[in-house]
Amino acid sequence: MSIVSNQLETPPESGHPEGRLFIFSAPSGAGKSTLCMAARRHFPDMLYSISHTTRPPRDGETDGKDYHFITVEAFIQKIESNGWAEWAQVHGNYYGTSAEFIDAGIHAGKDILLDIDVQGTFKILKRYPDSVTVFIMPPSLDVLRQRLESRGTDRQDVIEIRMKNACHEMAEAHRYRHTIVNDNLETAVSELISLIERYHQNPHPSSSRRVS
Numbered sequence: 001m002s003i004v005s006n007q008l009e010t011p012p013e014s015g016h017p018e019g020r021l022f023i024f025s026a027p028s029g030a031g032k033s034t035l036c037m038a039a040r041r042h043f044p045d046m047l048y049s050i051s052h053t054t055r056p057p058r059d060g061e062t063d064g065k066d067y068h069f070i071t072v073e074a075f076i077q078k079i080e081s082n083g084w085a086e087w088a089q090v091h092g093n094y095y096g097t098s099a100e101f102i103d104a105g106i107h108a109g110k111d112i113l114l115d116i117d118v119q120g121t122f123k124i125l126k127r128y129p130d131s132v133t134v135f136i137m138p139p140s141l142d143v144l145r146q147r148l149e150s151r152g153t154d155r156q157d158v159i160e161i162r163m164k165n166a167c168h169e170m171a172e173a174h175r176y177r178h179t180i181v182n183d184n185l186e187t188a189v190s191e192l193i194s195l196i197e198r199y200h201q202n203p204h205p206s207s208s209r210r211v212s
Contacts, residue, residue: 019110020199021102021128022046023121026136027166029147031182035136036115038189043196047105047112055093068098086116086123102128111196118172132199134192135176139183141166 022039026032040048052068054075063069075094078084087096097114105112106128114131116124125131138144144166148159173179178195182188 019047019106019108019112021106021112021114021124021131022196022199023114023116023124023131023133024136025116025118025121025133025169025176026182027138027144027169028162029144029151029166030136030138031185031188032115032136034185035180035182035188035192036113039113039192039196042193043111045110047101047110049097049101049112049114051095051097051116053093053095085127086120088120097124099127118169122175132178133176134178134180134195135173136188137170137173137179137181138166139181141170143183 024032024036036048040046050064050066050068052070052075054070054072057063057067057069061067072094075087075096078096078098079087083099084096085099085102087094089095097116097120102112102114114124121133125133138147141163145159145163148154148162154162180188180191180195
């Protein structure tokens with residue numbers, strides 16, 4: 001497992017009273033959701049940004065837990081009022097991240113965890129350039145394919161699409177401040193928690209490179 005500090009964005013200044021926005025991205029199958037849950041368990045005071053969407057809830061989904069489900073009219077109104085930190089239209093449905101939620105949390109001194117894709121990350125950085133960006137990388141494309149196939153939830157053609165998307169996403173990892181290679185879940189969780197704690201203890205974490 002390795003954690004690499006790319007340090008492309010400037011860390012917050014010492015004594016900054018506001019909270020930080022931590023952004024996690026990864027290709028499907030890299031273990032991002034598991035790592036996010038581990039971070040939220042270890043840092044219970046950290047807020048978690050839940051996306052808004054205009055699509056109908058699926059079976060088992062709960063409003064306010066999985067997504068905030070809103071009308072198209074309400075979504076467009078927030079576009080016009082610049083109320084989204086980022087938004088996109090996918091397969092005819094809108095998805096967005098609330099700028100109001102992020103602003104309120106940061107100004108209250110709360111750290112916020114945001115689980116979002118690469119394109120969404122770059123949009124967020126235009127509005128919140130001091131965000132701490134973390135890319136979760138699989139050990140290799142072969143391992144990623146094995147993980148996707150072992151889940152048994154996707155057809156082969158869907159897996160091929162995910163693999164194609166993964167190549168594009170992994171090519172952007174160098175633009176993130178930190179990269180964690182998840183080849184061992186327990187170690188990756190430990191490194192991620194350590195990384196967040198470094199930001200809590202020191203607004204200027206070391207940019208040293210560790211590879212194991």
